[in-house]
Amino acid sequence: MFGNAKLGTTLALAHYISCLIVGIGLRFYNPKENNQDVVRNTNTEGNIFTRAFSELYQARRKDGRSLGQLIGDATKESLNTLLLIGGYIILFSVLTRVLALVGFTKLITAGIVFVLKPFGFDQSLVLPIISGLFEITNGSHLASQTMAPLSQKIIITSGIIAWSGLSVHAQVATMINGTDLRMKPYLWARVFHGITASLVTYFLFEPLEAISSNLVTPVTSLANRVHYTIGYWDHFAKMSSGLLLFLGFLTFTSLTIYFIKKIKLVMFHYSE
The missing domain is CATH 1.20.5 (Single alpha-helices involved in coiled-coils or other helix-helix interfaces)
Incomplete structure (x- = not known):
């Protein structure tokens, strides 16, 4: 997107650190309703890897499907997943365009400008933020194409990637449908991750840029x-x-x- 491979280090490191911070924060997450149906495994024989392979083997025996059927089911499910992901990307890209045509984006532009103005962000980043709320790919691409300063574009792009967009959230909701997993903690984690990733990127951008510049800057001996x-x-x-x-x-x-x-x-x- 940016045509600069060095920026990948900044984005990757920012997301590793922000993921770690979010993980530590979720460690202390305590829902109001405790799940009393959790059954702890009392088998403590051997190390954790031995127990893991033992459970894997037992699950394979209980499944009962042949190798050919497993390969066929895996192929079918993978193709269905690819179609699902592509369909959601197209759906939310079209939805974003429709909302722009009916004037919905103008309604929330003022609110986003009000939030960005105290931090000195360029107003050209408003459209990428709105697009990134719905779809990660379009939002990140639009952010990289604006005329805003590079540091601001990287910060906004990092936040969009961490937030992931409603398109990805819809995919997650589809994947966990029928399980006991809840979307509410996931959505709050995405919000926390988006804010944290932007802040970490803000603090990392200039130091990493200085290090990258020093690694390739020619040095001339005075002698x-x-x-x-x-x-x-x-x-x-x-x-x-x-x-x-x-x-x-x-x-x-x-x-x-x-x-x-x-x-x-x-x-x-x-x-x-």
Whole structure:
């Protein structure tokens, strides 16, 4: 969309971090109605991988279908899923166009401008945001084609991708139909993810752009005016430092969650 592969690193890292933040937030999600029908597996023999393969084998035996039938059913279901996804994309693309023609988008434009104006965002990003509310592909493409500053386009695109659009939400609702999964927590998670991804992208864009520029900026020696670029090992060192920082953040988060669980267990033990 943007014609710049370096921006992919910014978007990917922003979404990894925002997904982690959303996951930690959902860890403390406690619905009002607890599900009392959950049955815990009391089988603790072997490690988790052994138990997983054992359950997989038992489920395969209970299924009873032959290999040929499994392949046929998998092929049929995959094609149906592809048709479903394509149909929803077309449906919401047409719906967005119809809403624009009847003037519905003009009604919500004022509200979006009111929200964006205090943050200094370009008004040309209003149409991509409206389109992105319904369909992720069109919204992201329109955001990349505006005349707004690159940083603003990346922030809005990141939010649109995290929100995913009502088209994807409709696909999810279709997929989980007939299960005990609920859409409400999913929708709130998408809203939280969209806001978080935009904020993380805002803080990451300039530092990552500076690092990317330094990796390809030619350096000229004042002594002999030799023209060269940063070598492989310097590039590896810069990438490794970022990776170690990210792994350290993951480790710190994991330890925090671990100690919180331990504290809860100790408190529960003494309360008994």
